[in-house]
Amino acid sequence: MAFHEVRFPTDISRGAQGGPKRKTTVVSLASGFEQRNSQWADSKRAYNAGYGLRSIDDIHAVITFFEERRGRLHGFRWKDFADFKSTSPGKAISATDQRLGTGDGAKKEFQLIKTYGSAFLPWIREIRKPVSGTVVVAVSGTVQNPGTAYTIDETTGVVTFAAAPAKNALITAGYEFDVPVRFDTDELLVTLDMLVAGDIPDIPIVEIRL
Incomplete structure (x- = not known):
């Protein structure tokens, strides 16, 4: 297959x-619970x-x-x-829509994810099939240049940086996906x-x- x-x-x-x-x-228990x-x-x-x-x-x-x-x-x-989308369907995509992780000065690869909920028990969904040309990535709020600062594997949803983001740098992204x-x-x-x-x-x- x-x-x-x-x-x-x-x-x-x-x-x-x-x-x-x-x-x-x-x-269903006998007690009703x-x-x-x-x-x-x-x-x-x-x-x-x-x-x-x-x-x-x-x-x-x-x-x-x-x-x-x-x-x-x-x-x-x-x-x-x-x-x-990385946000709700009616909103425009932003590079800060979803938090992918935090830099440690060594890690270069980050999986696209989407988090559902926030207050009680958030569920994290791995996004494996981003739509070509829609992914935008930011490091600590600064939008990165695709192709130079990072590449995106559109068959796996993995973002690979040319240089590892600095320690404690927040990695975020926005995208469409299938x-x-x-x-x-x-x-x-x-x-x-x-x-x-x-x-x-x-x-x-x-x-x-x-």
């Missing part, structure tokens, strides 16, 4: 249904692209994309319109109506961990 650095058609994913999923076991346990440290996103289809051309685009991915075999990029996913089916059931309309009611997409 492989990961194809190509994005699912965004005009279809824009209308899809889905979002984050967690796995929690809940045991509960015991709850999280089985996953990180959430996984799942979507259904069937809700985004609008035309016969959309159906053809999905079939073409599906066949090239060989069904569930190969991963690809997905734009989640509810969560695709979700690494795959099809969660090896079969597409297509319904056509007189070759001018139709649908594929179920096109399950599931996030993969890289």
Whole structure:
């Protein structure tokens, strides 16, 4: 299997249904209390692209994309319109959106991350698929020059500095990102109506961990 650095058609994913999923076991005790346990440290996103289809051309685009991915075999990029930036979707990206870490004078590589929440139990999500040309990085609030001060691996989300940031220097970044996913089916059931309309009611997409 492989990961194809190509994005699912965004005009279809824009209308899809889905979002984050967690796995929690809940045991009800005889006393009426509960015991709850999280089985996953990180959430996984799942979507259904069937809700985004609008035309016969959309159906053809999905079939073409599906066949090239060989069904569930190969991963690809997905734009989640509810969560695709280092900030909220309606705000502009800033180089200080997300804190990546603190310099120690030796470390050069920093993983892109996004932190959800702040007051109670923040969750840190590693961002593996930044969108080309959108990443901006700052060191202690000063925006850095891409290509000279640092490079970004757009297949892993790792920022590599030409020179290690100084000790206690705050490393921050802003960016757009995609979700690494795959099809969660090896079969597409297509319904056509007189070759001018139709649908594929179920096109399950599931996030993969890289």
